[in-house]
Amino acid sequence: MNAAPLLDVDALTMRFGGLLAVDTLSFTAFKHDITAIIGPNGAGKTTVFNCLTGFYRPSAGRLGLHRDDRIMALERMDGWRIARDGGVARTFQNIRLFPGMTVLENLMVAQHKTLMRASGWTLGGLFGIGPYRGAEKAGIEKARLWLERIGLLTSADLDAGTLPYGAQRRLEIARAMCTDPLLLCLDEPAAGLNPRESAELNQLLLAIRERDKIGILLIEHDMKVVMGISDRIVVLDYGRKIAEGTPAEIRANPAVIKAYLGEPEA
Amino acid sequence: MKVAALAKESAFAAFVALILAIPLVGFDTVEANGGIGIESRMSWVGIAVLAVFLGRIAIGLLPRRAPSLVLPGTGFLSRHIRVLGICGIVVAVALPFLPGSSRYLVDLATTVLIYIMLGWGLNVVVGLAGLLNLGYVAFYAVGAYAFALSAQYFHLGFWQALPISGALAACVGILLGFPILRLRGDYLAIVTLGFGEITRIILLNWGTVTGGPNGINDIPRPTFFGLPLAANAPGGGQTFAQFFGIPYNAGQRIIFLYFVILVLALGTNYVTVRLRRLPIGRAWEALREDEIACRALGINPTNVKLSAFAIGALLAGFAGAFFATRQGFISPESFSFQESATVLAIVVLGGTGSQLGVVIAAIVLVTLPEFGRELVQFRMLLFGAAMIAIMVWRPRGIMALRTPSVRLSSS
Numbered sequence: 281m282n283a284a285p286l287l288d289v290d291a292l293t294m295r296f297g298g299l300l301a302v303d304t305l306s307f308t309a310f311k312h313d314i315t316a317i318i319g320p321n322g323a324g325k326t327t328v329f330n331c332l333t334g335f336y337r338p339s340a341g342r343l344g345l346h347r348d349d350r351i352m353a354l355e356r357m358d359g360w361r362i363a364r365d366g367g368v369a370r371t372f373q374n375i376r377l378f379p380g381m382t383v384l385e386n387l388m389v390a391q392h393k394t395l396m397r398a399s400g401w402t403l404g405g406l407f408g409i410g411p412y413r414g415a416e417k418a419g420i421e422k423a424r425l426w427l428e429r430i431g432l433l434t435s436a437d438l439d440a441g442t443l444p445y446g447a448q449r450r451l452e453i454a455r456a457m458c459t460d461p462l463l464l465c466l467d468e469p470a471a472g473l474n475p476r477e478s479a480e481l482n483q484l485l486l487a488i489r490e491r492d493k494i495g496i497l498l499i500e501h502d503m504k505v506v507m508g509i510s511d512r513i514v515v516l517d518y519g520r521k522i523a524e525g526t527p528a529e530i531r532a533n534p535a536v537i538k539a540y541l542g543e544p545e546a
Numbered sequence: 547m548k549v550a551a552l553a554k555e556s557a558f559a560a561f562v563a564l565i566l567a568i569p570l571v572g573f574d575t576v577e578a579n580g581g582i583g584i585e586s587r588m589s590w591v592g593i594a595v596l597a598v599f600l601g602r603i604a605i606g607l608l609p610r611r612a613p614s615l616v617l618p619g620t621g622f623l624s625r626h627i628r629v630l631g632i633c634g635i636v637v638a639v640a641l642p643f644l645p646g647s648s649r650y651l652v653d654l655a656t657t658v659l660i661y662i663m664l665g666w667g668l669n670v671v672v673g674l675a676g677l678l679n680l681g682y683v684a685f686y687a688v689g690a691y692a693f694a695l696s697a698q699y700f701h702l703g704f705w706q707a708l709p710i711s712g713a714l715a716a717c718v719g720i721l722l723g724f725p726i727l728r729l730r731g732d733y734l735a736i737v738t739l740g741f742g743e744i745t746r747i748i749l750l751n752w753g754t755v756t757g758g759p760n761g762i763n764d765i766p767r768p769t770f771f772g773l774p775l776a777a778n779a780p781g782g783g784q785t786f787a788q789f790f791g792i793p794y795n796a797g798q799r800i801i802f803l804y805f806v807i808l809v810l811a812l813g814t815n816y817v818t819v820r821l822r823r824l825p826i827g828r829a830w831e832a833l834r835e836d837e838i839a840c841r842a843l844g845i846n847p848t849n850v851k852l853s854a855f856a857i858g859a860l861l862a863g864f865a866g867a868f869f870a871t872r873q874g875f876i877s878p879e880s881f882s883f884q885e886s887a888t889v890l891a892i893v894v895l896g897g898t899g900s901q902l903g904v905v906i907a908a909i910v911l912v913t914l915p916e917f918g919r920e921l922v923q924f925r926m927l928l929f930g931a932a933m934i935a936i937m938v939w940r941p942r943g944i945m946a947l948r949t950p951s952v953r954l955s956s957s
Contacts, residue, residue, distance in 0.1 A: 333842060334841075335838075335841075359841045359842070360840075360841045360844050360845055360846045360847065361844075361846075363841065363842055363843055363844035364844030364845075364846075365844075369842070369843070370842050372838075372839070372842075376836050376838060376839040376842070377835075377836070377839070378831070378832050378835035378836055378839065379835060379836075380831070380834075380835050380948065381828075381831055381832065381835060381950070382950045382952075382953075384950070384952060384953070384954050385828060385831075385950055385951060385952060388825075388828055388951075388952060389828050389829065389832040389840075389843060389845070390843050391825075392825050392828075392829055392843060392844065392845050393844055395825040396825045396826070396829075399824050399825055399826075402821070402824055402825075402826045402853075405820075405824040405825075406817065406820050406821065406824065412824075416952070420952065420954065423954075424954065427954075433954075436953075436954035437950060437953050437954055455843070456842075456843075459843055459844055
């Protein structure tokens with residue numbers, strides 16, 4: 281296992297009025313690892329993601345992202361900055377594609393940062409000067425590569441909203457990957473997939489870890505996916521961490537079994 | 547449909563028509579010994595009710611077809627869009643020289659082109675970025691007044707003032723953009739509507755600078771590379787006609803103005819089409835589709851929204867400067883909500899996001915009231931009916947099909 285830390289979550293707390301959604305949660309995700317966050321419904325998993333990606337501002341605690349030998353304090357950054365400068369990409373529990381744009385366009389929008397710079401912040405691109413033409417070609421090439429990897433090459437020019445559900449899930453992951461992230465946060469990527477599709481998803485995520493050498497943070501209910509690919513698992517219940525460890529350790533942990541199955545009757 | 551049900555439906559429609567027709571056509575004002583009296587004319591009401599009743603039956607008897615949710619483009623139109631565009635430009639360039647062309651026709655075409663330009667500009671804001679703007683006329687007014695005032699106080703000509711008008715309108719666009727960044731949909735529409743009215747009222751009441759309701763007079767006409775299009779040049783210079791050794795006639799100026807707006811409109815088209823294929827254009831469309839997903843991809847929604855507002859305002863500013871130079875006189879009256887509504891109607895009827903749709907809708911919406919002049923007071927009724935017909939016939943606009951900004955197959 282690689283020991284270099286990627287993300288330090290330190291005493292993260294998120295309060296909504298009287299509700300303590302996340303309670304002094306601390307864990308570390310490592311580079312090139314798949315870290316899963318699991319827990320019963322309402323345990324605060326998605327809230328952790330929303331804090332991490334800037335959609336919520338945490339009530340307390342620190343989120344330190346290791347990037348290029350320095351640590352970025354994500355809790356103080358705007359959501360779009362976290363994605364652009366921090367390199368944290370995410371997908372959503374209920375898919376958020378750009379349904380009226382084509383599959384290829386979805387992947388091009390994800391490369392906004394690179395292409396915007398190449399187009400000279402629009403001015404160069406507008407008058408056809410500068411490196412934009414080449415950059416756009418490279419962007420299309422990159423999109424084509426990802427379409428091949430998720431098996432959607434033939435659907436490139438279709439509207440994203442017309443794709444079947446499983447394909448939309450894969451496309452959302454590819455779109456997140458097109459931002460060149462350091463850390464990919466996936467919010468229930470296997471939800472609504474059939475067994476064959478979720479096996480394909482496992483392959484895709486393992487390939488991302490192997491080939492793209494990035495860290496993955498995963499929220500998932502599908503235990504086949506979680507146990508099959510995770511390097512580490514963090515278990516939440518009522519906003520608190522109740523266990524952390526390898527899949528084998530988690531499977532045998534009595535606190536986890538209690539949270540999922542309830543206490544045996546006395 | 548069963549006969550009884552159809553009769554019931556038709557009777558209901560006739561009843562609604564009755565309620566509407568009594569105040570609308572049921573009474574007429576007449577002159578009665580020095581004053582004004584009211585005369586009822588219930589026969590008109592009867593005609594209206596009968597027409598609606600029979601019309602409803604006729605619609606019920608028509609074969610029903612399932613409403614198609616996804617329109618397959620406009621078939622022919624969208625397949626030959628490039629050819630159509632070139633034909634359109636050729637016709638537009640040749641228009642003043644065609645047989646049967648008249649001063650009136652060229653003037654009307656100039657008006658149509660102003661609305662096409664405004665439509666293309668608003669299309670960036672509404673069609674691409676999805677920000678409903680009901681106060682677009684404000685930027686048009688800023689452009690017009692910027693030119694009129696800089697001509698009055700600094701004696702600038704049209705061509706020198708044109709960039710100033712655009713830049714000023716764009717600045718106002720950004721200024722307006724800031725407070726409304728968090729708003730969407732209905733709320734955004736209400737605030738922009740208010741902004742449009744505020745601008746008009748400022749122009750109306752800031753009499754010392756804008757001339758208030760009297761407006762601004764003697765706005766200079768554009769010159770052809772410094773050559774005025776007039777009977778004689780001020781200060782003993784040459785006029786356009788003298789320079790080219792052709793006899794002067796008043797129609798030359800009309801045709802020149804027509805070509806100025808044609809060039810401006812084509813420039814607008816070029817810029818907006820190009821922008822759509824650049825990252826900024828894709829970001830606009832992505833913002834319309836899903837703002838949260840945009841943020842998750844590292845796109846700053848503030849910049850994207852402000853740039854859409856600024857570009858839309860810039861183009862309206864150019865159009866406004868042209869409007870001022872064409873009229874030679876502007877007053878706040880020209881910048882009422884009616885204008886914003888017309889431009890928005892052009893964009894929506896044309897099919898939001900479609901360049902050709904805007905052209906078709908602008909031609910229909912501007913020329914239809916002209917053709918209806920003989921109908922006098924029923925002109926607006928015809929206009930409204932045409933708008934309803936387009937929306938029933940094509941709920942997503944005349945040109946509903948979106949062309950992707952980039953294709954895998956062609957690259």
